[in-house]
Amino acid sequence: MQEQQPDYDAGEVEARWRARWESDDPFRLDVDRLQPEEKFYNLVEFPYPSGEGLHVGHVYTYCGADCYSRFLRMGGKKVFQPIGFDSFGIHTENYALRVGEHPMRLTARTIARYREILRGIGIAWNWEHEVATSDPSYYRWTQWIFLKLYEAGLAMRKEAPVVWCPSCLTVLANEQLEGDRCERCGSVVTKRVMMQWFFRMTAYADRLIDGLDGLDWPEVSKTLQREWIGRARATEIDFTIAGTDRTLTVFTTRPDTVFGVTFLVLAPDHPELARLLAGSPHRAQAEDFIERQQRAAPGEVLKERGIFIGHAAVSPADGREVPIYVADYVVSGYGTGAVMGVPGHDSRDFEFARAVGLPVVTVVASDEAPADGAYTGEGTLVESGRFSGLPSTEGRERITDWLAEQGRGRRATHYRLRDWLISRQRYWGPPIPIVYCQDCGTVPVPEDQLPVLLPDIAEFRPTGTGEAPLASEPSFVNTTCPRCGGPARRETDVSDTFVDSAWYFLRYPSSDVDDRPWDDDRTRRVLPVDLYAGGREHVVRHHLYARFVTMALHDLGHLPFAEPFPHLRLHGLLIKEGAKMSKSRGNVVNPDDYLTQVGVDNLRMYLLFCGDWEEGGDFSDRDLKGITRFTQRLWRLFTAPAPSGTGADVAEIGRTVARMEESLERLKFNTAIARLMELSRWLSDHREAFTADQWREAMRTVALLLAPFAPFMAEEAWSRLGGKYSIHVQPWPRVDRSALRTSDFSLVVQVNGKVRDRVQAPVGIAEERARELALSSAKVRDHLGGREPRQVVFVPDRLINLVG
Numbered sequence: 070m071q072e073q074q075p076d077y078d079a080g081e082v083e084a085r086w087r088a089r090w091e092s093d094d095p096f097r098l099d100v101d102r103l104q105p106e107e108k109f110y111n112l113v114e115f116p117y118p119s120g121e122g123l124h125v126g127h128v129y130t131y132c133g134a135d136c137y138s139r140f141l142r143m144g145g146k147k148v149f150q151p152i153g154f155d156s157f158g159i160h161t162e163n164y165a166l167r168v169g170e171h172p173m174r175l176t177a178r179t180i181a182r183y184r185e186i187l188r189g190i191g192i193a194w195n196w197e198h199e200v201a202t203s204d205p206s207y208y209r210w211t212q213w214i215f216l217k218l219y220e221a222g223l224a225m226r227k228e229a230p231v232v233w234c235p236s237c238l239t240v241l242a243n244e245q246l247e248g249d250r251c252e253r254c255g256s257v258v259t260k261r262v263m264m265q266w267f268f269r270m271t272a273y274a275d276r277l278i279d280g281l282d283g284l285d286w287p288e289v290s291k292t293l294q295r296e297w298i299g300r301a302r303a304t305e306i307d308f309t310i311a312g313t314d315r316t317l318t319v320f321t322t323r324p325d326t327v328f329g330v331t332f333l334v335l336a337p338d339h340p341e342l343a344r345l346l347a348g349s350p351h352r353a354q355a356e357d358f359i360e361r362q363q364r365a366a367p368g369e370v371l372k373e374r375g376i377f378i379g380h381a382a383v384s385p386a387d388g389r390e391v392p393i394y395v396a397d398y399v400v401s402g403y404g405t406g407a408v409m410g411v412p413g414h415d416s417r418d419f420e421f422a423r424a425v426g427l428p429v430v431t432v433v434a435s436d437e438a439p440a441d442g443a444y445t446g447e448g449t450l451v452e453s454g455r456f457s458g459l460p461s462t463e464g465r466e467r468i469t470d471w472l473a474e475q476g477r478g479r480r481a482t483h484y485r486l487r488d489w490l491i492s493r494q495r496y497w498g499p500p501i502p503i504v505y506c507q508d509c510g511t512v513p514v515p516e517d518q519l520p521v522l523l524p525d526i527a528e529f530r531p532t533g534t535g536e537a538p539l540a541s542e543p544s545f546v547n548t549t550c551p552r553c554g555g556p557a558r559r560e561t562d563v564s565d566t567f568v569d570s571a572w573y574f575l576r577y578p579s580s581d582v583d584d585r586p587w588d589d590d591r592t593r594r595v596l597p598v599d600l601y602a603g604g605r606e607h608v609v610r611h612h613l614y615a616r617f618v619t620m621a622l623h624d625l626g627h628l629p630f631a632e633p634f635p636h637l638r639l640h641g642l643l644i645k646e647g648a649k650m651s652k653s654r655g656n657v658v659n660p661d662d663y664l665t666q667v668g669v670d671n672l673r674m675y676l677l678f679c680g681d682w683e684e685g686g687d688f689s690d691r692d693l694k695g696i697t698r699f700t701q702r703l704w705r706l707f708t709a710p711a712p713s714g715t716g717a718d719v720a721e722i723g724r725t726v727a728r729m730e731e732s733l734e735r736l737k738f739n740t741a742i743a744r745l746m747e748l749s750r751w752l753s754d755h756r757e758a759f760t761a762d763q764w765r766e767a768m769r770t771v772a773l774l775l776a777p778f779a780p781f782m783a784e785e786a787w788s789r790l791g792g793k794y795s796i797h798v799q800p801w802p803r804v805d806r807s808a809l810r811t812s813d814f815s816l817v818v819q820v821n822g823k824v825r826d827r828v829q830a831p832v833g834i835a836e837e838r839a840r841e842l843a844l845s846s847a848k849v850r851d852h853l854g855g856r857e858p859r860q861v862v863f864v865p866d867r868l869i870n871l872v873g
Contacts, residue, residue, distance in 0.1 A: 077704035079668025084783045087188075095795045096142075096193040097410065103594045109146040110599045111138040112574055112634075114607065115153045115200075117566075118179040119164040123186050125658040125676070125688060126643045126650055132673045133640060133682040133738060134602045135192040138232070139777040140733045142193075143801035148594055149576040152187060153200035154180050157208070158566025159237050162497035163254065166530065172497040173525055191669045191780050192661070193797070198580045202569035207576065208499040209520035210586035211569055214618065216502060216513050223269045223621055224491075226503075226511065230338050231490060233261045238531035239494045240265060243487055245567075245610065252606075262338075263535055264570045266492035266501060266562065270617045274298050274484045275632075277616060285636040287683075290608045297609040299485020304469045306409065306478045308333060308382040309344070311390050317341060317382055320404035320483050323414065324472070325464035328387045328453040329432035331422065332410035332507055334375065337362050338398040339406040342378070345393070349379035357396055362397050363728065374398070374424040385477035386468075387454065396421060405481050412443060421441035433461050435524055489614065491565045496529035498536040498563030506550035506557040517549050522557070537561045569613055571618040574598055574633060593629060601634040612637070638736060641685025641847070643676070647855060650688075658688055670779035671697050677738035677778060680847035686739075687850060700782060703749055703775065707768055707786040711761035720762060721751050722770055723804040729774055730801065731829075738778070739845050740828065745774055747838060765790065770802045817868035818843040820852040836863040843869050 090096075113134045116127060142578040156176050165172035177640045180201060180536050187194065200207055220226040231240040236256035240263060245252050258553070270277075278298050281291045303322040310317060317333060335342050337359040346352040358376045375396030382393050387724050391410075399408050412422035412429040419442060422429055435448030450456050450464045459467060472478025492501060500521045502514035513519055524545050529538050550557040572586075576836040578595040579587040603612060612634070642649055643658075650657045663672050675696040680686020725748040732741035752767060759767065769790050776783035776796050787796035816830040816839060826846045830839060840861055843849050849871065858871035 076701055077782065078783070079670060080665075083191075083669050084787045086781050086784050087191075090795075091188075093436065093795075094196075095798055096148075096150075096195060097197060098147060098195055100149065100198075100591050100595055103147060103149070103840060104301075105594060107145070107147050108595060108599075109138070109141050109148045110595055110597070111141070111148050111150045112577075112598045112601045114601075114603055114611070115155050115570070116158050116183060117158065118154045118176060118183045118216050118370075119161050123183065123660065124650060125663070125672075126189055128660045128672065129643045129676045129682075129686075130602060130640045131187075131190065131192050132603075132676055133736065134600075136673075136738055136777045137600070137733065137736060138193060139780065140795060140801065142797065143773070143776065143799065145800070148193075149198075149578070150195055151192060151200075151580075152192075152196070153573060153577070153580075154183060154193045154199045154202065155566060155570050155573070156180060156203040157498045157563075157569050158202075159239065159493070159495060159497075160566070162495060162529075163237065165497070171529065173203075173527075176497075186660070189664060189669065191673060193780075198577045200573060200576050200580050202573065203497075203521060204565070205520045206583065207573075208523075208569065211499045211564065211572070212502040212514070212519050212521060212577065213516060213586055214572060214622070215564065215568070216516065216519075217625055217627070218268060218618075219503075221621070221625055223272065223487075224266065225269060226264060226266050228262060228264045228268070229238070230260055230262050230491075232258045233263075234258050234311065235533075236446065237495070238533040240490060240492070252461055253399045261535070265490055266503075266560075266564070267488040267490055268617070270489040270614075271484060271486055273617050273620055274300065276485050276620060277486075277613065280616070280632060281832070284632060284634070286634075286640050287637070289605070290612070290637060290639060293593070293605075293608045294613055297486065297613065300482060302480070302482045302485070304465075304472070305405065305481040306385060306472060306476055308385060308407075308409070310393075311381040311383050313346075314348045315341070317393070317407045318405045319407045319409045320481065321409060323411070323465070324468045324478070325450060325453075325456075325461045326411045326414045326432055327384070327409065327468060327472075328411045328450075328456075329411045329430040330384050330386070330389075330391055330409045331355055331391045331412060331428050331430055332391050333382045334396045334399045334408045334410055334421070335378070335393065336406040337395055337397075339395075342395060345378055345380050351377055351379040353661060359395065361758075365618075374421050377425075385472060385475065392427070394421075394425070414443055414445055416443045416500055418769055425602065426556075489617070491568050493560035493565050494535060494537040495531055495563055496523075496526070498566065499523065499569065500539065500545075501560040501562055501564055503560040504548055504550060504554060504557040505560070508555055508556075509550050509552045512552050512557070516707060528793065537563060539563070565608055567611055567614050571614040572622075574601075574615070575619075575628070575817075590806065596628075597630050597632060598634050599636060601637045602640055603634075603637055605639050608639075612665060632810070638683060641680060641683055643679075643685055643688055645688045647687070667693065667697050668781070670782045671700055673780075674700065674713040674778050678742045678845065680739060680850070682736050682738050684847045685849055687855065699746055699749070700779065702753070703771070704782070706749060706752060706756075706771070707789065709756075711764050712756050712759045714756075714758040717755055717758035717763060719767065722767055724813075726770065726802045726804040728829065728831075733777065739847075740842075742778060743842050745771075745778075746841070747834075748774075750838075772796060773799060773802050814866055818846060818849055819868060819870040820849055821873055822870060823852075825849050825852050832866055834866075836869070837862065837867075839863060839869045843871060 138150050142148050160171050165175045226600050234241055234251040236254045249257055278300050304324040305318050305320050307316040355376045355378050375394040378393050380393045381390040410418045411433045412419040432452050433448040434451045438444035447461045450459045456464050502521045504512050506512055526542050546558050548557050548559050575587050578591040582588050615633050620631045622628045623631040656836045675693045708784050725744050728744045729741045772783050772786040784796050815827045826848045828842055853873045856873050860872035862870040
C-alpha cells in the first residue's frame with residue numbers, strides 16, 4: 070500500500086473537534102426526561118482543586134471511566150457523567166497557606182484551571198451539572214443535612230479524646246490517619262481531649278456491615294470496611310473491685326481463658342479510673358503516666374508499660390484477687406476499655422506481664438504451645454475448675470453460659486468503629502449551623518436562615534489553640550438566638566471536607582435547583598449511582614461516610630434508596646520508575662506537557678494500555694512512543710486509497726468486535742486496545758484482497774471501535790469516511806457472535822517458568838504478537854521488574870514463557 074500519506078496532526082484535529090463539541094454539546098442530557106431503564110449514572114470521584122493541578126494519575130482514572138461511558142452510549146445507554154470540585158477542606162487550605170494566598174480567591178482561580186484541564190482531556194462530562202462544595206448554593210444543603218441529622222439525634226457535641234495534627238492544627242477523624250500520621254500532611258499526630266461535633270455512625274454499624282453482602286463491590290473493599298467497622302461478637306465478664314460493690318466489665322473473645330487471669334488493665338481514659346485513683350497512694354505516679362501517654366504519638370511506647378493503681382479485682386471464675394493496672398496498650402475505643410490480662414494466652418498480655426513481673430498461668434494445653442511465650446491457639450482446658458478437660462472451643466460456650474447464670478457475664482457485640490468526628494478548627498469549610506444561647510443552650514440555625522455564610526476574613530490561618538479562626542471574628546460570632554431572640558454565639562468550627570463529599574452525587578442531577586438539596590423526581594430517575602470509579606484510599610473514608618449519610622437520609626424519608634453505590638470498581642495506581650507517583654519522590658507526571666507533545670488521544674490510549682485499569686500500570690515514555698506509532702499506522706489506514714481486490718474473508722473483523730466488546734464490558738481496556746492493534750496489522754497484511762466497499766466498511770468499523778479510546782481521531786476519521794455526525798452517538802458495530810468464541814484460547818503466560826497470568830488470544834497468534842499481548846499484563850511486567858525478557862519460549866496456542 071501507499072505509505073506517503075501525511076501524518077496525523079493531533080493538535081489541529083483536537084482543537085477543531087473540541088470547539089465543535091463545546092458548541093453542539095452532543096452529550097447534554099435532559100435529566101427530567103431520563104427513564105430509569107435507559108440511564109446510566111457513571112460517577113468518578115471529583116478532585117480537590119488545590120492549585121497543584123491534575124497529575125496524570127487523575128487522567129488515568131477519568132479516561133478509563135470515560136472510555137466505558139462512551140462504549141455504553143454506543144450500546145444505547147443515556148449516560149450521565151457529571152464532574153465537580155471538592156473545593157472546601159484542609160487539602161485546599163494547606164495549599165493556600167503554602168503559597169500565601171487567601172483560599173477564597175485562590176479556589177476560584179484553581180477551579181477555573183482545573184476546569185480547563187478537565188475540558189482538555191477529551192472526557193464527555195455533563196458540564197451543565199457541575200458543582201463546587203465551597204459555593205454557598207452547595208454548602209447551604211451540606212448545613213441542611215447536618216440539621217436533619219441533628220434533629221434525628223445523629224449529630225451530637227461531646228467531650229472526647231481526639232487525634233490532633235500539630236501541622237494542620239486541627240482534630241482529625243480516625244479514618245484520616247495513615248498509621249500514626251495525618252493522611253493530608255504526613256505529620257505524626259498527638260492526642261487531646263476536646264469538645265467536638267460527631268455524627269453517630271456507630272448507630273449504623275450493623276447495617277453498614279450487613280449491607281455489604283448485597284453490593285457489587287471488589288472483595289477487598291468489603292473486607293476493608295468490615296475490618297474497619299470491626300464487629301466482634303464475644304463475652305462481657307464482670308470483675309468486682311475488691312472491697313467495693315462496684316464492678317469493671319471486660320470484653321473478651323476468649324472467655325475460655327478466664328481461669329488464667331492474673332491482672333486487669335484499664336485504658337488511661339477509662340471512666341472508672343478517676344474514682345479508683347482518688348485517695349490512692351499511686352495516684353501521682355499513675356496521673357503522670359496517663360499525661361505522658363496522652364501526649365505520646367499513636368504507636369509510641371513509653372518506658373513504663375503500665376502503673377499499678379493500688380486496687381485489685383475479684384475474678385468471677387475462682388474468687389482470686391488480681392491487681393489492676395493502667396497501661397498503654399488498652400484503648401477505650403474498642404470493647405469496654407478494660408482488659409483481663411491472660412499472659413499465658415495473649416501475646417500483649419504476656420509482654421506486659423514480663424515487663425512488670427506478673428505470673429503467667431496456662432489454662433489451654435496443647436502440644437503446639439511454645440516453651441516460652443503465649444499460646445493463642447485452641448486446645449484442652451486445664452486448671453479451669455469444672456471445665457477442665459473440655460476442648461477450648463466448647464469451653465467458651467459453656468463458661469459464658471455459666472457466667473450468665475451467675476449474673477457475672479453475658480454475650481455481647483462490640484465494634485471497632487467510632488463515631489465520625491466532623492468538626493475542624495480551620496477556616497476553609499462550611500460553618501456548622503449551631504448557635505449557643507445562655508438561656509436556651511444549643512440551638513440549631515433555622516432552615517430559612519441557611520446558608521450560614523463563611524465570611525471573608527483576613528486572619529484565616531489556624532491558631533493551634535483549639536479554637537477556629539472564625540472565633541476571632543466578632544461580626545461572625547455574635548448573633549441572636551433563633552429561639553428567644555437573646556444574645557448568642559455561633560459555633561466557630563467548620564465541618565470536615567468529607568461531610569461535603571458524603572452527598573455530592575445526590576446534588577449533581579439537581580445542581581440547578583435552588584430551593585431544595587435535590588429534586589425528588591430527578592433523584593428517582595437518575596439515582597442510585599450505576600457505577601462508581603473510586604480509589605482504594607477512600608474505602609474506609611469517603612465510601613463509608615457516603616453510605617452512612619445515605620442510609621440516614623433514607624431512614625428520615627428523604628431518599629428512596631439506602632445504598633448510594635450498588636456497583637463500585639477501584640482503579641489501580643499509576644506508577645513511574647517502579648514507585649507510586651508523589652512530589653517527594655519527584656516522579657509526578659504533569660499531563661500538560663504530554664498533551665502538547667503527543668495529543669489527547671495518544672495520552673488516553675497509552676494510559677489505558679499501560680496496565681489493567683483496576684490494577685494500575687507503569688508510566689513510560691518509551692511505551693508512549695509505541696502508542697504514537699500505532700495511531701500513525703491507524704491514520705495511514707484511514708487515509709489510504711481504497712484497494713481494488715476481489716474480496717477478503719472479513720471474519721477477523723467480527724472476531725475483533727466481539728473480543729473488544731467483552732474486554733470493555735469487563736473494563737479491560739488494555740486488552741481491548743491490544744485487539745485493535747492486532748486488527749490493524751491484519752488489515753495492513755490483507756488490504757490488497759479487499760474490495761473498495763469492503764475496505765470502506767472495515768474502516769468505518771475500525772473508527773467505531775476506536776471511538777471510546779481516541780474520541781478526536783475517531784471523529785475525524787468518521788467524518789472523512791462520510792459518517793453522520795457524531796460518531797459518539799452511533800451504535801457499536803453489530804456482529805454475528807455465533808462460532809466466534811471457538812477462535813479464542815487462554816494463553817498461559819509464564820515469567821521464568823512460573824505462571825503469572827492468562828490472557829485471551831486468537832488461535833494461531835504469532836509469537837511476536839503473543840509476546841506483545843503478554844507484556845500488556847501488569848502482573849507480567851511487575852514480575853519482570855521493568856526489564857525486557859532476555860529469551861522467549863513460545864508453544865503455539867498454549868503458552869509463552871518470558872525469561873528475565
